[in-house]
Amino acid sequence: MSKSARQNTNLATAGEPIVGGLRRRELLQLTGAALLGVPLLSAEAPQNLSSPLQTIAGTSTTPDLLFVRDHFKEPDVSLEKWSLRIEGAVQKPYQLGFADLVELPSLKLEAVLECAGNVANGSAVSSGLWEGVGLAALLEAAHPDADAVAVLLEGADSGRLFDDCPALPYSQIVPLTKCNDAESLVAYKYNELALPKRNGFPARALFPGWYGMNSVKWLSRIRLLRESDRETTFHQSGMNRLYNRVTQNDGAEQITRLSGIQLKSVLAWPTNQLKLPAGRHLVWGFAWSGANAIRKVNVSSDRGETWSEAKLDSAANGRGWVRWSYPWLATPGDHILMSRASDSNGNQQPLQRDPTRKDAYELNWCSPVHCSVL
């Protein structure tokens, strides 16, 4: 018997029905409760979770499969007590609660979120429909000073990043121009549901097109900064030492702050080292870029010697990813599969890591997937 037939559960029967019409299992699924083997919430240690991309059925990552990369222990944020303070280089600092936030006009958009340290064929990447309040409108309501140039975003999670640094809240600094982008949000919903707790409930920053570290989770404070504001939690905590692009050319080291997501594609299936019977198999995966639309994905089954064009199964929706597929006629033997994306500006995903790079971020080269076919 299908279980759903008997689960119209509304236990708040002392008052009027609250959850009318929805069956409980459907509701639990809707609210992301049906976790697929993912560890529990309220973790004691920083979480580092992601699910294989092959588990994504359509074009969107379900809330229970959203990747998690924490720096500190997940904070115990109470919904009723949560507030977001906007202050710093402003004329009218203010604070708003969850109810105030969600009742403001909101924007929905598809966006990819990728960890800057996601490995070449890694799964620390998710895409779906976000909803939130425009960060620009929230800042504007505080009447920023004319000389405000950047925004410090602080989460409710805190800890010590380095031995020589004090325990401080997680924080990032984002240029005011980026915060004023129409797409920059304080997000409180994902795929039409409240954010999962481990993904920043009740609200987080969201900078579509940028790597995930700037999209501060459990957002609790926004402080506008002037050029002269140097002593922030961002600097004191040592966060300024992380998430930098380090290149070395002729012995000279250059350091720049990471921001936009690099052009990338991944093979979701087959997974590495999979054994396959000979025959036709549908190879598939995802492709995305922080700045431009995906135009094409090519697939190779001979380590990049030859390439064939894959079919784009979904259109690039805003800043979301594209799902692609390719019917591969697998012949007996060992194969090395690769995918390679191109964007609307004619950029191609690199075949190899830039040898001048000395950091471990923006790992977007075409990664080989080994497959043996019988």
Next chain:
Amino acid sequence: MSLIGVRRFIAACSESAAMKGTIALVFCCTLAIAADCNTQLNPQQKLAEFKRLDAAAETAMQQHRPSEAIELYAQAVCLVPNSARGFYGFGVAEAAAGRFLQAREAFRMSDQLQPTTGMPLLMQLRVNYSLQDIDALKANLREAAERFPQDAELHSALARFLAEKNLFVLALAESIRSQQTANDTNTKLQLAVLENTVGAYDDALRQALSLEQRTDAPKEMRGAAAGVAGLSYESLHNSEQGVHYLQEAIDLDPSQENSYLALADLLEQMQKYTAAVKVLEQGRRYLPESRAILLALGADLVRAERYQEGINALRALLREAPDTAEAYIALADAARRMGDPSEELAALRQLERVSPDYPMLHVLIARCLLNKEPADYAQILHELAIAAKRNPTDPEVFFLQGKAYTGLERYDEAASALQHSIELRPLDPGPYYQLARVYQKLGKGEAARQQFERVKYLESNAVK
């Protein structure tokens, strides 16, 4: 109405603070043209006439004649343009007639004429929902928060309305506002339910457990709180606590059908079918009329291998509610487990009669027919042809086709169907094995060996 009358009416409207906007002015003009009000009456006569029109309009509304009510209210507010009640009734009539833009304007007028009550604002919000104008709906919520910050009842009513419309996050926001001013148990319970609904399980648990422990609260309330706690624990994958609190919900308030169903469901997930049966039997004693409990009990008796009792329960249910599709599925399940394909087929045919579009129905029938002796392959292929038409990418359909053709010794067709099944689901060893046997029948020894090798290969594959 004469032109002079129209001008007077518009002038009266314009004096009202409500009439500043163009839309409102247009609305007023519409009223003026629609209504033929007698401006010659003295104030007392106007009031008497207003009361008569108002009563007639109410009667029209009660008798589901909103168009007539609209006309009567139009005349009423034409006579007394500063009547909040008149505009409120007018808005209700317009909304009932599905004229939501006009209804919104009428409620706006009513609100501005009598800004001390939240009802017109609540009605504007309902109309905005009907218009799917969520930005305007949110503006209503902000206005309610600003103008009625202490009105817990209004915010609670807003929360209920929004929850009914599945706008759970907004409902939660209003419930939080309500809780901030009214710290009563009803509000706390509403908040706990909504927190659980949106996935704020820790918050839901905090609220629900504090309520459940309040011995001064009514048992029904504590039972509902225990139920919320049970569901939140379940969502947090703490099944043992989930069971504990759902049982607590039943103990505190045995009259709630959903508590039995939720607990039995959780026990099913834990594969504790005997315990689930016990819970549902308890539910039957308290709620003997509940068909949902009877259905669940029948299915769980089957799962607990008490087949005949399960069948009896399901048949009892079908005597009362012969269209219950899930009961036929459970009956078919019982028959299959008892090794009785004829009974299984009978149950599935009854299901076909009451629910011909039931998902995978024809695959289930074909699978059942394959187990019957002698197998009716023509019928099986007929069922599978229907299934393939409905879902041409279901590999199971072609796998079963392969088996049916094999039974008919039509090996080439069997091989073709199995190859198609493999294309659709290349990592399932079943079709390879079946294909190997078909190749053997065709005398293709090498091809058969290759397929057997692939079966072994796939079975050794650490597919994630």
